[in-house]
Amino acid sequence: MKLSDKLNSLRSSHPFFTLEFFPPRTDQGFENLLPRIARLSTLAPLAVSITWGAGGSTKERSLDLAGITQGEYGLDTILHLTCTNMAQGMIDQTLKAAKERGITNILALRGDPPRGEEEWTPIDPRFKHGADLVKYIRSIPEYAAHFCIGVAAYPDGHTGQLDDERAEIEYLKLKVDAGADFIITQLFYDVDSYFQWESKVRAAGITVPIIPGIMPIQTYASFLRLTKLTGAHVPDSVMQALEPICNDDQLVKEYGVTLATDMIQRLTEEGRVPGVHISTLNLEKSVQRVLEGLKWTSSPSSPLMAQNKLIDEIPRIDDLSITASTAASSATFGLANLPAAVESEAGRGELNNASSWDDFPNGRFGDFKSPAFGSTDMWGGPAIRPVDVLQHCGHPRTHADLTSIFLAHLHSRIPITPFSPTPLSPESLSILPHLERLTEAGWWTVGSQPAVDGARSDDEVVGWGPRAGHVFQKGFVEFFCTEAEVDRIEHRAQQKGLGWVHWFAGNKHGECRGNVPEGGRNAVTWGVFPGQEIVQTTIIERESFLTWKEEAFSIWADWASLYRPGSVERRLLESVGDDRWLVSIVHHDYRNSSALWTFVFDEGEP
Structure with missing residues (x-):
């Protein structure tokens, strides 16, 4: 179902939420993400979105994952799609494949920015900006009515692009006038600034639904990297809360849950914002705790938490003495030693509690079986400008x-x-x-x-x-x-x-x-x-x-x-x-x- 139709017919006791996932880089990560999405789907998101790698680098995995969430799990799915630095014809192939999979929602993004006109030539000359993709979809009869189209917005500005807020809003209106049905914003942490930006957007004549993007803080290092990359403004109160606990990953994660919960409460009070878009980073524990804190889901006895009882069954390592023959394996204590009950409950390949076994940092050196392995910028841009x-x-x-x-x-x-x-x-x-x-x-x-x-x-x-x-x-x-x-x-x-x-x-x-x-x-x-x-x-x-x-x-x-x-x-x-x-x-x-x-x-x- 089109997201625009769902938004128009909302009859919920609480604001809606959508969840964002990215296609894992490895086959094992992909397999382990599927039961994770299935568990989160029991919390009744309005839709899920699947990201798209820069230049179409995750094309097949993005389409496969979106096809599963839409076709097998029955979740209305928003497929992200970038249009610059894409091979000639890839946009057409992707739109055709999305339609064949029953997907009716597209988040149209520009993707990689140009390097400078003298050095950068678009691979497909039809697409230089996100608005070009919106116009193109609306110009094709078989797609114009089929797809509901969303676009991105940047409440704190867009690093590497326009610095003028008025120009940014004018460009956002250009994308909406080209045929966009809804807006999802980049992550932000300053609610007051968001409300000021939203007022300016509405004053510019933009009337389509705006869905604020929320990303619970998972680790201090990733928080610093993402805010620098996106240019998000961080209130002094947030930094003052994080700095004393920055070396305690557990406390940082807990603060991230509290902050996200408080932000969403402020955003949705009095019905000013009808719902939010939550970036999961392919992790589930923080998302569930935020929704429970908002009382938008069931009690902590939900299926996601039922597996906590299994933690005490996991064997411990008591002797960390090492020799050359044991050094390579003494710390690799996981799948081979798990009780069968844990493996069957958690899903093949997932260690311990399925909702939280990979809670701690999972960058490119993390466990390749984790759905969060190798997480990158969620908006199809480069890791470094x-x-x-x-x-x-x-x-x-x-x-x-x-x-x-x-x-x-x-x-x-x-x-x-x-x-x-x-x-x-x-x-x-x-x-x-x-x-x-x-x-x-x-x-x-x-x-x-x-x-x-x-x-x-x-x-x-x-x-x-x-x-x-x-x-x-x-x-x-x-x-x-x-x-x-x-x-x-x-x-x-x-x-x-x-x-x-x-x-x-x-x-x-x-x-x-x-x-x-x-x-x-x-x-x-x-x-x-x-x-x-x-x-x-x-x-x-x-x-x-x-x-x-x-x-x-x-x-x-x-x-x-x-x-x-x-x-x-x-x-x-x-x-x-x-x-x-x-x-x-x-x-x-x-x-x-x-x-x-x-x-x-x-x-x-x-």
Whole structure:
């Protein structure tokens, strides 16, 4: 059913809500997301939305997921669709596929912004702006009446685009006048500013429904990254509440629930806002707690919480002493050891309580089986704005220039690289001399962590999770190097790794090498907390490495695209993407802080 029709016929005792999901990067994550959506569907969302990767990068997974939610789960589904940097004809293919799957709602987005007219040419010249997509859908007879179309709005402005609020609202009206039926806003945290913006939008003659976008804070780091990326204004009261608890992931998550609940209550009081759009990041616990706090759902005895009773059945690890043979598996304690009752209740592949086993950070190094693995910007844009890359990374013309850029980031002279949206983390400062040595040798580092043996979970540098626990880390490092250097690493691991070292290496062309056993899962960050099972937040195995490898080489391509075709900068960056290998090395002796670096720098190398 069209969302516009549902909005016109609302007969609910409380405001409506819609839920947003993104297509997971891995098959296991995809499979585990489906029961999660099924559980959340019992809370009766008005609709669900499925995001679309930049340039159509998630086309098949987005369509598959939207088809399942619409056709199999009976949830009215909004398919996000970006129109720039899309291959010629992909818009037509997608609209046809969406209609065949029974989808009647589209959120029309622009997607990747242009790099600058002299360097950027739209792949499909019909589409330069979101309004172009709206007009196009309305111009095709078979789609004009079939689809209900939504568009995006940005209460705090749109970073990298218009800075003039009046111009932003005029452009929003242009999209509505082109045929949009509803508006979903980007996330925001200042309700007063939202109401002021909404009043200006209505004064401009825009009358279609506006659905505010709410994203409960999951972790402090992701909150900072997303607000910077989106340009969202953060009230002082929010920062003052977060700063004292920023090192306690559990408290941050709880505050995120409280803040989202309070925001929604303010937005919907007196019927001013008929409903909200909640971005789930493919996690369910916070969403459920927000809805329960609003009394928009059943009591905590709902199906999502029924599995909490299973937590006490999970085995614990009592002995963390390690040898070379046990180091790789002592922290990887999950699927193989779960009671059958947990696996059948939670859904295949989900650890412990199905609603919360992946509550803690699940970035690109998370558990690849998690639906939240590899979460990215939800609006089809780049993780780092092109303007920021150009400003801070300049115009590299040689390999030495690239080395200087990566060193400048290590030394905090620049805040980002295309591979790092934030400055070097405090924990990396403890291994800074090693990272400098690698980078100076032309092994450009893009990921690392020091070994940690039982630090307190409230440690300001390496701590995470609930308080009164202890966290552990195996040292690892990731970098780009030549194939000849990969050969040297392989030989060194065979001769001197002695079972303590696992490594992967892969290139753009699909080759992958390494010594991790088939099916091996290497937990490199885990925590032990009172009354809980061991929590693993960083897992490196073949599929997660391959997923990250594809992203890493696409970053080289995106970086190259910022410069004119044929330019020295573009040729350099394209050649690096073609010739270099991404390498990941883990040393399992987490009790020896120098073990990884002794191996890496053996005999004075590289």
